[in-house]
Structure formats: structure tokens, C-alpha cells
Amino acid sequence: MESKLQPKIIDITHNSKYEKYLYRCLAPMPFRKYANRQKYLENAIPKGFHKKLLIFNGDIVGQIEYAPAKVSGYPITGDNTIVMNCIWVLRRAKGHNFGRKLLEDMIKSEKEAAAFATIALENHWSPWFQKSQIERLGFKPIDSIKVAHKTKHEGQTFSIHLMWISNNENAKPPTWEKQKLLEGENFCLAHPLYRPQTWKGKIFEAK
Secondary structure, three states: OOOOOOEEEEEEEOHHHHHOOHHOOOOOOOOOEEEEEEEEHHHHHHHHEEEEEEEEEEHHHHEEEEEEEOOOOOOEEEEEEOEEEEEOOOOHHHOOOOOHHHHHHHHHOOOOOEEEEEEEEEOOOHHHOOHHHHHOOOOOOEEEEEEOOOOOOOOEEEEEEEEEEEEEOOOOEEEEEHHHHOOHHHHOOOOOOOOOOOHHHHEEEEO
């Protein structure tokens, strides 16, 4: 009999039992199939999108979401590159290297990928996607842009970094569209770079 204390990672992409986690993540937000997320999933899932949960002692405490660059949540481009949209381990589950386990599971599942990419934030008010955390997972920065939010934390700037992990010696670093990045993201309501559906144009200003 499998012990509850053993962490288990499950792919919920096509698992109706966990459907709400395709939309609400681990954030304390109500489950609803909001239009932008549903549109994103309908396009990305058939093209290689995956979302996985980490369960420990019967409790969902971590998640990772990734997709090929052409259908990722970010304006990142790369040959045979998998982009990590999100990785998150709840604070109450710290100290078990669950972030590393989620990353290793992604790399193992996508072993044919040439590289993995994501974004990281520096001096942002959110605790998610912090550059130091992403670097601890093994990602390295290759480019950055300094921005300010047009409606929040007036006068405060923060940096968005393009991060990557090479998966073979011939891998080429990914690139990104900085101007597109300034529009913000709408694939996840809880994302630190989220752009409200009612906002028109760029939600960030380059500094």
C-alpha cells in the first residue's frame, strides 16, 4: 500500500476530477471557466500543454504548468523549447524540495526538448516568480526588461527576466517579444503580470 507521506505528481490536463485546478490554480479564488483561460486551454492542450499537481499526505501543495513555446502563456520563442508558465509550492510545504521535484518531472516528461524557458521577477511586490527562486531551480537569466505597472504601486519599477535551461549541447537560447510582454498576461487570473480583461493596450511601461 502506497504511503500518503510519499509525494505524488499527477497530470491533470485531461483529468475531469481536477478540472477546477486548470482554472483556479492553488490561489484562493472561486472556480469559474473565465473566457480568456478557456480560450487559451482549448488552443494549447491539443498542442502539448500540461498541468500537473503535487500531492503530499493527501493534500495538494504544488503545481507546474508548461507548454511548447508556440502555445505558452508568454511571448517566448525557441526551437524545440518548452516554456514553464508557472511553478508554485505552497508555503506550508516548504523544505521538501517539491519545486525541484516538479521541475525534474517536467524535464523527464519532455526529454526530447532542447531547452526550457520561463520568466522571473525582481523587485516585484508579489512573492511568485521571484528571480532567486527560479535560479535555485537551475534557470539562468539571458535577458531582462525594467517596467512599471500603469495602475498599481505608482513609482515602483521591477524587472522581468527571460530565463532558460539548456537540455542539450546544441540548444539555442530562446528569445522574447518585449513589446508584447508589456501587454501583460491573460492566461491566468492569479498571475503577477495579469492584465484585466477590461484594460485596453499595454498594462506595463518600459523604463
